Amino acid sequence: MIVLDEAAYRYPGAAAWALGPISLEVRPGEVVGVRGANESGKSTLCLVASGLAPAAIGGELRGRVLVDGRPTSDLRPHELARSCGLLFDNPAVQLTGLHRTVYDEVAFGPCNLGLPEAEVRERTRTALDVLAIGHLADRHPQRLSGGESQLVALAGLLALGPGYLALDEPTSRLDAERSDLVARAIERVARIGVGVLVAEHDEALLARLCARVVGL
Amino acid sequence: MVVSALAALRAGRLRRVALAALALAPVALSSIVINSLLPAGGGGLGGALAALLRLLGATLPATVLFATTEVDDLLNELEARGLGRRSTLVVGTALAAVPRTQARAVEVIEAQRARGLDTEGAWWRRLRGLLPLVAPLVIGSLAEVEDRALALEARAFGAPGRRTLLRRLPDSRVQWALRWALAAVAVIGLAGRVAVAVR
Numbered sequence: 001m002i003v004l005d006e007a008a009y010r011y012p013g014a015a016a017w018a019l020g021p022i023s024l025e026v027r028p029g030e031v032v033g034v035r036g037a038n039e040s041g042k043s044t045l046c047l048v049a050s051g052l053a054p055a056a057i058g059g060e061l062r063g064r065v066l067v068d069g070r071p072t073s074d075l076r077p078h079e080l081a082r083s084c085g086l087l088f089d090n091p092a093v094q095l096t097g098l099h100r101t102v103y104d105e106v107a108f109g110p111c112n113l114g115l116p117e118a119e120v121r122e123r124t125r126t127a128l129d130v131l132a133i134g135h136l137a138d139r140h141p142q143r144l145s146g147g148e149s150q151l152v153a154l155a156g157l158l159a160l161g162p163g164y165l166a167l168d169e170p171t172s173r174l175d176a177e178r179s180d181l182v183a184r185a186i187e188r189v190a191r192i193g194v195g196v197l198v199a200e201h202d203e204a205l206l207a208r209l210c211a212r213v214v215g216l
Numbered sequence: 217m218v219v220s221a222l223a224a225l226r227a228g229r230l231r232r233v234a235l236a237a238l239a240l241a242p243v244a245l246s247s248i249v250i251n252s253l254l255p256a257g258g259g260g261l262g263g264a265l266a267a268l269l270r271l272l273g274a275t276l277p278a279t280v281l282f283a284t285t286e287v288d289d290l291l292n293e294l295e296a297r298g299l300g301r302r303s304t305l306v307v308g309t310a311l312a313a314v315p316r317t318q319a320r321a322v323e324v325i326e327a328q329r330a331r332g333l334d335t336e337g338a339w340w341r342r343l344r345g346l347l348p349l350v351a352p353l354v355i356g357s358l359a360e361v362e363d364r365a366l367a368l369e370a371r372a373f374g375a376p377g378r379r380t381l382l383r384r385l386p387d388s389r390v391q392w393a394l395r396w397a398l399a400a401v402a403v404i405g406l407a408g409r410v411a412v413a414v415r
Contacts (some may be wrong), residue, residue: 013296013371044226050370052366052369052370056365056366056369057366072221076374077369077370077372077374078369078372078373078374078375078376081369081370081371081372082372085370086364086366086370088366088367091362093360093363093364093367094367094370094371096308096368096371097312097316098288098291098305098308098312099288100286104288104382104383107382108371109371109372110380111362111379111380111381111382112301112371112372112373112375112379113372113375113380114377114378114379114380115380115381117379117380120380121382126263156371157370160372162266211251
């Protein structure tokens with residue numbers, strides 16, 4: 001379970017607190033929504049829940065953030081990536097741009113962990129299958145639609161085998177049809193037991209996906 | 217140059233390499249003008265040809281490399297031969313920067329056009345249209361660097377140890393022998409030039 005207990009965060013060099021204090025929990029297989037106006041701290045909450053703030057970007061965290069009982073402050077970024085994946089709103093940023101096939105792009109994370117080749121291939125195939133994008137495996141990542149790119153970025157995180165995902169406005173750049181693709185993917189991810197925190201503007205999407213919605 | 221041309225021919229990319237070599241045409245032309253017409257040049261057509269051949273000799277191998285090798289294959293091989301993952305990423309990012317910047321520039325131009333900026337027509341209009349392009353392009357690229365670094369951390373790029381490599385290029389004994397033979401020829405040629413210069 002991800003637990004935020006009176007968590008507050010401010011970015012390095014900033015005087016003002018960008019988030020909190022806030023308390024919430026995300027259980028395995030549960031989808032929890034976060035709504036809020038622009039600049040209300042949704043993206044910061046995703047960074048904090050994934051542990052990358054402050055582990056990767058510095059800044060000051062108050063309160064506690066636990067992933068399966070371990071404080072995120074005790075984990076290094078690559079360990080955090082295996083615990084809670086973070087999806088950005090812009091898949092162009094999340095994809096490396098260095099691979100010629102979607103398969104290689106999704107395999108990038110497991111390869112980074114130095115896993116045996118057979119395990120890398122199994123994780124990659126499973127991630128593609130869970131999101132029903134196996135047919136994209138041989139496509140070039142730069143020649144995908146926005147929705148497809150977002151699914152590939154999500155598959156790249158899933159291949160790391162995290163128990164939780166923090167999704168920062170995953171459909172903000174997509175039209176209704178592509179948003180539906182991503183929503184169905186999130187439902188599939190939750191069905192395999194991954195806990196999901198979704199920060200979104202789209203109230204209809206939150207109502208469709210989330211057991212609980214937290215306001216910022 | 218001969219080896220580069222043969223390699224391009226073998227890979228079926230001779231036409232592409234020849235087209236890329238055409239980019240040197242303005243340089244060749246100016247070299248002919250300088251060497252033939254201007255007193256400061258003084259090399260004549262022979263000098264112009266020698267300068268052009270030197271330029272082709274310096275640029276063709278790199279042109280052939282990128283015309284025949286996918287970037288991810290190149291990065292995999294660099295990493296397999298001992299280059300660290302961060303250094304490999306720097307090389308890859310530098311190679312990917314050109315198409316990425318082009319794509320971003322197109323986005324910015326379209327956004328500027330949508331706001332009524334005139335970026336077509338006479339050359340001075342196009343030049344004037346470049347100025348509002350620069351700031352969003354540079355600032356956007358810098359902001360993206362931070363996001364990309366964070367995205368890499370989110371994909372365990374900082375994990376210790378060696379990465380798993382899924383793809384290795386075939387490397388036959390003949391290729392291996394040819395590579396070393398060419399390196400030896402290059403060293404011998406260089407040594408010969410130095411010896412001649414010293415004498």
